[in-house]
Amino acid sequence: MNKKHSFFKDSEYHAFTALEKAHFLSYAPYAFQASVLLRDYGVLNHLNQHTNGLEFEQLHAPLSISKYGLRILLEAGIGIGLLTENEDKYLITKTGTMFITDAMVKINTSFMRDICYEGAGKLKESIETGKPAGLPYLGPWKTIYEVLSKLTPLQSKSWFDFDNFYSDSVFPIIVQQVQAYKPKNIIDIGANTGKFSIQCLQHMPDIQMHLLDYPGQLAMAEKNIHAAGFEGRYHLIPNNILEFEKEITGKFDIIWMSQFLDCFSDDEIIGILKKCKKALNPSGVILVNETFWDKQPFHAAMYSLQMTSLYFTTQANGNSQMYDSRVFLKLIEASGLTTLKEVHQIATTHSLLTIQ
Amino acid sequence: MNKKHSFFKDSEYHAFTALEKAHFLSYAPYAFQASVLLRDYGVLNHLNQHTNGLEFEQLHAPLSISKYGLRILLEAGIGIGLLTENEDKYLITKTGTMFITDAMVKINTSFMRDICYEGAGKLKESIETGKPAGLPYLGPWKTIYEVLSKLTPLQSKSWFDFDNFYSDSVFPIIVQQVQAYKPKNIIDIGANTGKFSIQCLQHMPDIQMHLLDYPGQLAMAEKNIHAAGFEGRYHLIPNNILEFEKEITGKFDIIWMSQFLDCFSDDEIIGILKKCKKALNPSGVILVNETFWDKQPFHAAMYSLQMTSLYFTTQANGNSQMYDSRVFLKLIEASGLTTLKEVHQIATTHSLLTIQ
Structure with a gap:
């Protein structure tokens, strides 16, 4: 494995940075869900088009979301690193821009949201039974391969977008x-x-x-x-x-x-x-x-494949x-x-x- | 907000680093679940006690987990940054050590696992209804406050550990x-x-x-x-x-x-x-x-509080x-x-x- 590009240069970390990484992991599922909604409600896109920043009311006006909802998402976005706040204006970060523009990130994110999220909570059961214990969230099946045609339209789009993206090129x-x-x-x-x-x-x-x-x-x-x-x-x-x-x-x-x-x-x-x-x-x-x-x-490519393995464990066939x-x-x-x-x-x- | 400690120094990032952060987020729920199991099966603890590293078979011997299960978790751990591999030996990283030793990280992680994970998937519904749409995963209740005594022993421990940790000091x-x-x-x-x-x-x-x-x-x-x-x-x-x-x-x-x-x-x-x-x-x-x-x-403290807000949204009372x-x-x-x-x-x- 070529380590020069790794974003986890752990051996060079100060212990404090390692502690912050550990903290980030501890709440990672909420970080994921808030990021998805900042994307899906169009907040990040809106900020990406106004690089001088937008105030809360400017952000809220075109969106069909409560002020409370927008507030907690924006605040989460600050902690996650998708946006920043400066003098009452919200600004997108580079990470925020990548999250909404990179094709692979977008496809993986929707795949996680629609196919994997709930089932991921059954990783332990999947490992212990050798069966995809998260698959019942999608339907009453033994493996995902027999039933791809039975997914909902949204699930089907997320699955095939993911599947095709990696082979087409x-x-x-x-x-x-x-x-x-x-x-x-x-x-x-x-x-x-x-x-x-x-x-x-x-x-x-x-x-x-x-x-x-x-x-x-x-x-x-x-x-x-x-x-x-x-x-x-x-x-x-x-x-x-x-x-x-x-x-x-x-x-x-x-x-x-x-x-x-x-x-x-x-x-x-x-x-x-x-x-x-x-x-x-x-x-x-x-x-x-x-x-x-x-x-x-x-x-990131290595990480995506390692995480895709967990999809095979919890959703596909368990082994x-x-x-x-x-x-x-x-x-x-x-x-x-x-x-x-x-x-x-x-x-x-x-x-x-x-x-x- | 004091930015000097931020682990998201986004403005200093190379775009490539921002892209890697975005990739990390896209699979964050699997990263969380694999981290929890590397902790709960004792793999990280085992590695923490053998800082010169352990081979696969040495790691596998004392654990009651299939070789396939251990392999996908170790591989995920490499991508997440909890462990590394060098000449067929696995070694814990600083992040891995922090993940299993810091009291706050441990408490937040179990709180996320037992109280929040499934409900976090209902963040959108919670925001749109103003109700904790993730609470039904814990029980058929309107808010979590009325029913703390009705949680399972594991859920109850995770909730009270979390609640007490922050006020006791x-x-x-x-x-x-x-x-x-x-x-x-x-x-x-x-x-x-x-x-x-x-x-x-x-x-x-x-x-x-x-x-x-x-x-x-x-x-x-x-x-x-x-x-x-x-x-x-x-x-x-x-x-x-x-x-x-x-x-x-x-x-x-x-x-x-x-x-x-x-x-x-x-x-x-x-x-x-x-x-x-x-x-x-x-x-x-x-x-x-x-x-x-x-x-x-x-x-990390700021981030933990922003993520705790999402617990209030999806699990506690929705507002x-x-x-x-x-x-x-x-x-x-x-x-x-x-x-x-x-x-x-x-x-x-x-x-x-x-x-x-």
């Missing part, structure tokens, strides 16, 4: 690397909405794409791939990847898994990789696209995570496969492993 | 200041457990104490004051302070309100002060003990707060009274206002 880059193998057929395991398969079909006119996922998910992917006009070049393989005795039909030049294995536990990853091994042509390769927290160049590459590489080894190549920091945060 | 100091007035009688409004009344009776052998509160609360106070042996020198006045037409029986040399008015809204404070004015002897004074966030010498002294002094003026004297930073965080 990396696909065009990785498709080029896949092309270099000159494959005849590719299987996209965990095909999701078919987004990657469509890109492969567009860029490689001769290939046949095979999409493997839950039947429900495949129906959604087929709609997209059919609409994109690739009839005759794609094949659907409904398969529960965790039924290890049920082999994957066919042999493939490339087995593609993009941010898929992080949805599983150590033992499940080994099982999936063994299952993949049997479906590989002799000269074929398994390509794994992942985000490893230990390979991030920025502390998966965004991995440390050192842990992940050992799982590949344990499945009897070899990692031929590691490329890190693709589109900043992604890694591509070539496995055989 | 200041009473002995303030009793001396009350003594200087040589009062014959004192009324303790919002007498709570009778703690302050008992201290007055101990230090001023000639006075008569009058305790005003809800009947249920007075029963608890009487038990304590009776056990302390002050029979014949105390008088109970059951009164709902918000029934403004129902006057307080008697005239008093000192009307005492300790961290009481912060439990009420602006208009209610004006109403209570007007009611007090009628119960004051001609040479009597109203003494108000409060913690004002704008009078704190340390950023009160830890006040800015500038707002509070205007309410005193609006009630037709005069602030004769302000003393701040008593036992670091408290203020004593003398009003007539």
Whole structure:
């Protein structure tokens, strides 16, 4: 881990600064909720457009919020560091501006608000049962994957915004690397909405794409791939990847898994990789696209992945995570496969492993 | 506000640091939950006792937690800044040590965990209804004051630890200041457990104490004051302070309100002060003990009070707060009274206002 960018330069801290960090943590959930409302009521945006500051009454006039409500939020914002007060005027800080303008911060914040907040309180139960004990706040389900279509519109927007944000930037880059193998057929395991398969079909006119996922998910992917006009070049393989005795039909030049294995536990990853091994042509390769927290160049990216692990624990399935590459590489080894190549920091945060 | 101690020196930040703060906030609830578990499972304590570091297996052996659970918590702890990793050993940071050793941090953290966390998610609803929309997570009540005796043992411990921590240090100091007035009688409004009344009776052998509160609360106070042996020198006045037409029986040399008015809204404070004015002897004074966030010498103290305001919003009664002294002094003026004297930073965080 590259430490030079860390915002927690703890060893350089005065003990007093460490104490203040500890205090900040002690009330962090209220700090989060107040920050979200300062954003959602438009207070930060309003201040961002008036960099000379605004008085309380000027801030209050256009908002549909009680004076008491605005007052406690502004005061909280001072403590949190989103805004300051000077001679009866409120001014946005740099942190405040970042909180409302950075796309990743915004997406993570809404994901936390709509998908994770309540369930996060069940982290202990989730760890102790190995089940996502926070998921019942979203619905009466066993894992989140079966039921993404059943979320409320707000939850659904927050979930897919989050999910897409991290993969969209990396696909065009990785498709080029896949092309270099000159494959005849590719299987996209965990095909999701078919987004990657469509890109492969567009860029490689001769290939046949095979999409493997839950039947429900495949129906959604087929709609997209059919609409994109690739009839005759794609094949659907409904398969529960965790039924290890049920082999994957066919042999493939490339087995593609993009941010898929992080949805599983150590033992499940080994099982999936063994299952993949049997479906590989002799000269074929398994390509794994992942985000490893230990390979991030920025502390905030590392932190976001570590916190995303907790989403997997409390909301998704209770036993998966965004991995440390050192842990992940050992799982590949344990499945009897070899990692031929590691490329890190693709589109900043992604890694591509070539496995055989 | 004294800014020299602020841990949010935003104007000096590089934009990149501000962006990292914003990222930290976006996942703050998970950061809180993981920190609490690293504390409660004893991981931080274990590391604090082995300052040369411990390997994963050494950490795992004495704990009753899955390896997966421990791994995601340790990894989260790295991002949060509670611990670091170096050559396969985990080491506690200064922030980690502060998080498990500072009494105020510990009390605030458990208060957040047991009383506030779930309800904090209802901050928006609380602001919009003027009611503590998070209170139903604790029980089917209108305000928290009527029902403190109905909390679970864990919730009760966290609430009273929090409540007592802030008043215990200041009473002995303030009793001396009350003594200087040589009062014959004192009324303790919002007498709570009778703690302050008992201290007055101990230090001023000639006075008569009058305790005003809800009947249920007075029963608890009487038990304590009776056990302390002050029979014949105390008088109970059951009164709902918000029934403004129902006057307080008697005239008093000192009307005492300790961290009481912060439990009420602006208009209610004006109403209570007007009611007090009628119960004051001609040479009597109203003494108000409060913690004002704008009078704190340390950023963390200011922040804690601003976050405590949000507890008042979501859990207590939906319309009160830890006040800015500038707002509070205007309410005193609006009630037709005069602030004769302000003393701040008593036992670091408290203020004593003398009003007539």
